[in-house]
Every structure is written in C-alpha cells, then in structure tokens.
Amino acid sequence: MKRHEPVxxxxxxxxxxxxxxxxxxxxxxxxxVTIDRRxxxxxxxxxxxxxxxxxxxxxxxxxxxxxSFLEVTSIVELxxxxxxxxxxxxxxxxxxxxxxPLPKTIDFTVDYLRSGLxxxxxxxxxINRSGRRYASVHVEAWQDNxxxxxxxxxxxxxxxxxxxxxNDSSD
Amino acid sequence: xxxxxxxxxxxxxxxxxxxxxALSMSLxxxxxxxxxxxxxxxxxxVGDPATGVIHGGAVSALMxxxxxxxxxxxxxxxxATATIDLRIDYMRAASPGQRxxxxxxxxxxxxxxAFVRATAWDEDATRPVAAATGAFTFQRAKPKGGTP
Numbered sequence: 001m002k003r004h005e006p007v008x009x010x011x012x013x014x015x016x017x018x019x020x021x022x023x024x025x026x027x028x029x030x031x032x033v034t035i036d037r038r039x040x041x042x043x044x045x046x047x048x049x050x051x052x053x054x055x056x057x058x059x060x061x062x063x064x065x066x067x068s069f070l071e072v073t074s075i076v077e078l079x080x081x082x083x084x085x086x087x088x089x090x091x092x093x094x095x096x097x098x099x100x101p102l103p104k105t106i107d108f109t110v111d112y113l114r115s116g117l118x119x120x121x122x123x124x125x126x127i128n129r130s131g132r133r134y135a136s137v138h139v140e141a142w143q144d145n146x147x148x149x150x151x152x153x154x155x156x157x158x159x160x161x162x163x164x165x166x167n168d169s170s171d
Numbered sequence: 172x173x174x175x176x177x178x179x180x181x182x183x184x185x186x187x188x189x190x191x192x193a194l195s196m197s198l199x200x201x202x203x204x205x206x207x208x209x210x211x212x213x214x215x216x217v218g219d220p221a222t223g224v225i226h227g228g229a230v231s232a233l234m235x236x237x238x239x240x241x242x243x244x245x246x247x248x249x250x251a252t253a254t255i256d257l258r259i260d261y262m263r264a265a266s267p268g269q270r271x272x273x274x275x276x277x278x279x280x281x282x283x284x285a286f287v288r289a290t291a292w293d294e295d296a297t298r299p300v301a302a303a304t305g306a307f308t309f310q311r312a313k314p315k316g317g318t319p
Contacts, residue, residue, distance in 0.1 A: 056187065108227065
C-alpha cells in the first residue's frame with residue numbers, strides 16, 4: 001500500500017482519467033461541457049453559448065440543451081464512480097488502459113423548474129443506487145444560486161458488464 | 172384558413188430556434204396538435220465513441236422541440252409554451268448514420284397544461300428508438316375586452 005504519494009502524482013492521475021473520459025465523447029465537446037473535480041466530487045459546467053438558446057426572445061436555454069447537460073453529467077458521474085476504486089488502487093493506468101464501455105440510458109425524466117438564463121450552468125449528479133447492472137441517478141442543475149435549481153432529473157442506466165474474467169454466470 | 176399560413180409560420184419559428192438549428196432539425200409536418208420533426212445524423216452529436224451512436228441528450232432535444240411544436244399547433248392556439256417535465260424511454264440505440272424522426276401529439280389540454288406523447292424512429296419505422304411523455308405549459312391569450 002502506497003502511503004502519502006506526492007499530491008501532484010495523485011492529481012495528475014485523477015485528472016488524466018477524467019480528461020480521457022470526457023475528451024472521447026463528441027457530444028460533450030459539442031455542448032462545451034467541462035468538469036471541475038474536487039477529490040472525487042465532480043461538478044459539470046455548461047458555459048453559456050448562444051447556440052444553446054431555445055427561446056430567442058428570452059434568451060432562455062433550450063430544454064433539450066438542459067436535458068443533454070443533465071444526462072451528460074449523470075453518465076460522467078457513473079463512469080467516474082465506477083473507475084475511481086480501480087484508479088486509486090493502481091489497477092488501471094489512466095493514460096493507456098482502454099476505458100470500459102459507457103453506461104447506457106434506460107430512461108431519463110427531466111423536471112424543468114424555471115427557465116435557464118443566458119449564463120453558465122452547473123450540475124452535480126448523485127448515484128442513489130448502483131447495482132451490477134442497473135443504476136439510478138439524480139442530478140441537479142443551477143445557475144447563480146446553488147439552492148435555486150433550474151432543472152433536476154432522475155435517470156436509470158444500464159451499466160457495462162464488469163469483465164472480472166469468467167465471473168459472469170448470473171449476469 | 173386565415174391568410175397567413177400557420178404551418179409556415181410555425182416552421183419558420185422552429186427553424187429559428189438556435190439550439191434546434193445547431194442540431195439541424197427540420198419541421199416536416201405540423202397542425203392540429205401534432206408535429207413531425209427530424210434531424211440528420213451528425214458525428215458531433217455522438218455520445219458513445221465506441222459505437223458511433225447519437226447521445227440520448229440530442230434525441231431528447233429533438234423530442235422536446237417536437238412536443239413544444241405540437242402544443243403550439245393545438246387548435247386552441249396557445250400564445251406560448253414551456254416544458255414542465257419530459258420523460259424519455261430509450262428503447263434501442265439509433266443506428267449510426269441514419270436520420271432520426273420524431274412525431275409528437277398533444278393528446279389533451281386543460282386551461283393551462285398540455286399533455287404530450289412522442290415517439291422517435293431512425294430509418295427503420297417499424298422499431299421506435301425512443302418514446303416520451305411530457306407536460307407543457309399552455310398559455311392562452313387573454314380574452315379581448317375581458318370581463319372585469
């Protein structure tokens with residue numbers, strides 16, 4: 001067991017994995033979503049961009065842009081949470097190992113609480129249940145005030161099979 | 172039919188929405204609380220690089236837009252609408268390279284709420300890729316010279 005690795009080694013390892021996780025998905029780049037990391041906690045950021053507008057008169061974010069942002073945040077959180085233990089145990093090399101397949105969305109329900117303003121938006125997802133095959137995630141998005149959500153969503157996801165070599169009898 | 176063609180106005184209105192334009196959505200049919208909107212496959216919208224499948228969020232944007240269009244075309248002629256909630260069930264992955272088409276219908280309206288169902292297909296019209304149900308606000312014009 002490694003004790004007290006240099007902080008920069010730890011950060012580089014975690015940031016390398018996160019960068020690969022989001023860098024490979026074209027739609028994340030299309031939306032312009034970035035991820036802030038504090039330890040294992042992720043906050044997704046959707047910088048305002050005029051192309052995300054759904055109501056030109058109000059300059060409000062398109063409901064589809066908001067839904068996309070929430071779904072992206074959920075999937076990144078699920079993948080990140082499933083890789084974290086292996087990453088910290090040194091089982092996976094964040095620079096070179098192939099990443100597992102992404103979770104697949106089964107259903108996603110978005111609750112639009114107020115209109116999205118022409119500003120940056122933030123979101124955090126919480127995994128309420130994560131089993132071998134199914135996961136349930138709740139995600140919240142806000143803009144200026146953390147306590148004034150403008151949208152929230154709940155989704156169910158099919159997790160990629162863990163290839164613990166030949167251990168798939170009851171999968 | 173009034174002199175201005177409502178379907179044409181609706182088409183221009185929807186095609187002027189920046190996010191819908193960014194996804195190259197086109198309004199194919201509209202009227203009577205029902206709308207059909209489609210969107211071409213685009214590599215920028217891929218959500219899973221391993222398979223080339225479009226991200227669910229892009230499909231959800233298409234269904235949300237189509238639901239809103241269906242509401243706006245309702246015979247009671249609302250002046251505005253906004254999504255209250257939208258649930259999407261992803262039934263299968265849309266085939267990479269194929270156009271995605273959504274049909275939405277506003278199956279019930281109350282004084283202030285419209286209920287919508289939508290289905291999405293790729294080029295195989297026999298097997299839907301997604302289904303959605305949603306509630307939208309239904310803002311009616313104030314009656315002219317309204318009662319006190």
